[in-house]
Amino acid sequence: MILEKHLKYLRVSVKHQAQKRQYRVEKLTSKTASQISFDVEGRKMSIGQYFKQQYNYTLKYPHLPCIWVSPKEKNTFIPMEVCDIVAGQRCMRKLTDNETRNMIRATAKKPPIRKQGTDEQVRKMQYPADPYLKQFGFEVDQSMVQIKGKVIQPPKLGYSNNQTVQAQGGVWDNRGKQFFRATSIKNWAMLMFPPQNQCQSNDVKAFCDVMIKVGRDNGMQIAQPCYVKYLRENEIQSVCEEIKAKAGGNPIDLVYCILPRNSSSCYPRIKHVFENQNAISTQCMELRNLKPPKPQTIGNILQKVNTKIGGVNNIAADMMQIPIFSKPCIVMGADNAHPAQGEGSRPSVSALVGSMDKFACRYATQIGIQKTDGKKVHSPVIESLQAMVKNMLIKFYQSVRTKPQRIIFYRDGISEGQFYQVMMYEVDAIKKACASLEAGYSPSVTYVVCQKRHHTRLFVQNPRDGDRSGNV
Numbered sequence: 203m204i205l206e207k208h209l210k211y212l213r214v215s216v217k218h219q220a221q222k223r224q225y226r227v228e229k230l231t232s233k234t235a236s237q238i239s240f241d242v243e244g245r246k247m248s249i250g251q252y253f254k255q256q257y258n259y260t261l262k263y264p265h266l267p268c269i270w271v272s273p274k275e276k277n278t279f280i281p282m283e284v285c286d287i288v289a290g291q292r293c294m295r296k297l298t299d300n301e302t303r304n305m306i307r308a309t310a311k312k313p314p315i316r317k318q319g320t321d322e323q324v325r326k327m328q329y330p331a332d333p334y335l336k337q338f339g340f341e342v343d344q345s346m347v348q349i350k351g352k353v354i355q356p357p358k359l360g361y362s363n364n365q366t367v368q369a370q371g372g373v374w375d376n377r378g379k380q381f382f383r384a385t386s387i388k389n390w391a392m393l394m395f396p397p398q399n400q401c402q403s404n405d406v407k408a409f410c411d412v413m414i415k416v417g418r419d420n421g422m423q424i425a426q427p428c429y430v431k432y433l434r435e436n437e438i439q440s441v442c443e444e445i446k447a448k449a450g451g452n453p454i455d456l457v458y459c460i461l462p463r464n465s466s467s468c469y470p471r472i473k474h475v476f477e478n479q480n481a482i483s484t485q486c487m488e489l490r491n492l493k494p495p496k497p498q499t500i501g502n503i504l505q506k507v508n509t510k511i512g513g514v515n516n517i518a519a520d521m522m523q524i525p526i527f528s529k530p531c532i533v534m535g536a537d538n539a540h541p542a543q544g545e546g547s548r549p550s551v552s553a554l555v556g557s558m559d560k561f562a563c564r565y566a567t568q569i570g571i572q573k574t575d576g577k578k579v580h581s582p583v584i585e586s587l588q589a590m591v592k593n594m595l596i597k598f599y600q601s602v603r604t605k606p607q608r609i610i611f612y613r614d615g616i617s618e619g620q621f622y623q624v625m626m627y628e629v630d631a632i633k634k635a636c637a638s639l640e641a642g643y644s645p646s647v648t649y650v651v652c653q654k655r656h657h658t659r660l661f662v663q664n665p666r667d668g669d670r671s672g673n674v
Contacts, residue, residue, distance in 0.1 A: 206230045211294055214269065214285040218257050224288060225271035225280065235281045236264040249279060259284070296542040299466045313672040317346075317661045346661070351674070353667055360519035362421055367516075372669035376516070380421030381505075382563075385513040387422065390456040391429035391445050395468055396489050398432055401460055405493045406430070412495040417504055422513075427458070435468050438475045446480070455511055457484045460492060483510045509564075517561040532598050532606040533557040536587070536628075537614040538572070540580040549573045552584040556594035558601040566597045582620045583627045591635035605640075609647045616651055625649055 206229055215222045231238060235249040242252060250264045261281055268279040297305065311319075329335060329342035356369040361379040368374070392410065394401045410427060417424040429448055433441050445454060457476050461468050469486055476482040485507050491499055505515050521527055534556045541548040552570040557563070568590040572581060584590070599605055611632060616624050629649050636643050662668040 208295065209269070212291060213288040214271070214280075215288055216280060216284050217286060218253065218259050218284040225269075225278070228270045228272055228274045231268045231270055231279055233267065234265050235261055235268050235279075238268060238279055249281060253281065253284075294542070313659070313661050313668070313674075314665075316659065320659075321346075348663070351667075357521075358519040359516040361516055366519045372673070379516075380419075381508055381513055381515050382517050383514040384421030384423075385455075385508055385511050387417070387424045387455045387507070387511070389449055389452055389454055390425070390427050390458065391431075391454070392427040392458050392460075393441065394430075394432045394460045395435065395465070396460065396462040400462075401432075401489060401492060403430075406460070409492055409495040409500075412497060413500050413504070416497050416500045420501065420504060420508070422504065422508060435465070435471060438471055442475050442480060442482075445482075454482050456507060457482055459484060459486045461486055461488055463489055483507075485510065512564070514559075514561065514563045517563055521561055526608060526610070527560070527562075529607040530560065530602065530604050531557075531562070531608040531610065532595070533562045533610045533612070534591070534594065535612040535614070536584060538580075538582065538584050539615065550580045552586065552590075554584075554587070554590045554594060556598060558598060560602060564601075566594065568593055582616060583624050584631075587628050588631040588635045588638075591632050592638055595635065595639060605643065605645070607645050609636075609645050610650070611647060612650050612652055614652045614654075616653075618653075621651060625651070 209227045210229065212227050213224050214227060215224050237248070239246050239248045240252075241247075247255070248264075249268060250261045253259045253261060261283065263281070263283050266282050268281055269285055271278050271280060324342075324344055327342075329344070335342065358366045358368055359374055359376075360366050361376065361382055362384070363380070365379050367376060367379060392406060394406060414424045414426070429445050431441060431444075445457065457472075459472055472484055472486060476484045485503065487503065508515055518524075534554060536552070536554045538550055538552045540550045550572040552572060554568040554570075555565045556568075558566050570584065570586040570590055572585055595606065609632060611628075613624070613628065629647060632647055632649075633644065636645060660674045662672065662674055665672065668674060
């Protein structure tokens with residue numbers, strides 16, 4: 203039930219009593235307030251009758267379900283109409299696309315602005331004049347902690363024909379450079395989801411022509427699309443079958459999709475049908491980028507497309523001089539995504555990616571599902587990691603024709619209290635995966651935990667040491 207999903211775990215206050223007590227919502231009842239009955243002094247009574255007798259309150263909506271509140275074992279049911287949602291609660295469910303977009307806009311600030319705001323808040327607190335801090339002998343430094351850092355020379359990026367570009371300030375100019383390993387797009391489709399009056403065929407043709415030219419400049423050979431069609435979201439499955447039939451057994455390089463405005467359901471449906479079910483690469487684009495076709499925007503899109511279909515845009519030109527890559531090395535990254543609170547017993551999804559070349563530019567993926575078995579707490583470890591790492595090592599050998607002698611393993615999604623437990627389990631799983639391939643095979647393992655959810659912020663003292671936005 204959609205309503206139950208949004209109400210679960212929220213706190214509500216009741217207004218039928220003089221004292222406004224608060225409860226936490228567990229779920230909604232399957233029966234209505236007029237259908238639920240219980241014994242009161244030897245007499246069966248519905249919730250509506252009880253409220254009339256006990257509180258002199260006549261329910262206006264006895265046909266609605268009741269709220270089942272905590273603790274669940276006490277079977278406390280309260281009619282919805284006497285409940286108010288307590289204001290200012292933290293949102294525990296997954297945000298919608300619009301909510302996420304608005305949240306990012308409100309919180310994303312450039313480092314200098316964030317530092318200025320932090321310093322201003324510290325000054326407003328007036329710690330030196332606080333009598334309680336003085337009594338305890340505490341002093342609060344008004345300045346941020348200064349730490350020493352080292353400015354590392356940015357890498358040179360290698361392109362085709364031994365061309366290189368020096369990155370500066372976190373950006374680099376690849377104009378006049380071709381992809382290190384460019385791919386060809388011969389058999390591909392263009393699908394338009396907006397109505398034809400918003401996405402005219404002439405504009406689509408002009409966009410394809412510019413994309414072919416920009417692709418040629420980057421070393422890609424792109425033919426005109428073999429299949430062009432306007433469609434609705436409910437036709438994705440049938441159109442996919444049409445594209446496969448028209449291809450006649452030949453591989454489909456790409457399906458390019460132009461999305462309608464303000465549609466959040468179209469994108470996941472496209473990915474599910476084409477990529478999950480049929481292993482066909484797709485590239486989605488918002489309608490606003492169609493007209494006029496901008497070469498810079500199309501160039502950015504083609505960087506995504508080239509890597510999706512097996513190409514390499516650029517490499518670190520001096521990568522082989524880095525000691526850690528002097529021997530065959532595989533770089534892996536793993537995460538364990540748990541369902542948001544209130545999404546019931548949905549399973550956790552674990553993912554593993556691993557590099558498939560000596561430049562650590564091409565990656566393969568492994569996906570695993572972890573069921574909860576009715577447990578409320580999801581396991582922080584990736585339970586199938588041993589099998590996933592084993593498959594990844596086999597793929598690396600098939601691609602590079604040698605076994606990696608080093609494994610660099612990046613792990614995301616671990617809270618600080620779970621570091622030791624997860625590390626002990628997963629490092630052991632990695633070592634067991636190696637040993638299962640060949641007796642005595644034991645490459646060195648570097649296990650790195652990455653954390654995003656912390657309150658540490660770094661600022662450069664000298665603006666020239668940061669990028670254009672002031673980031674370290």
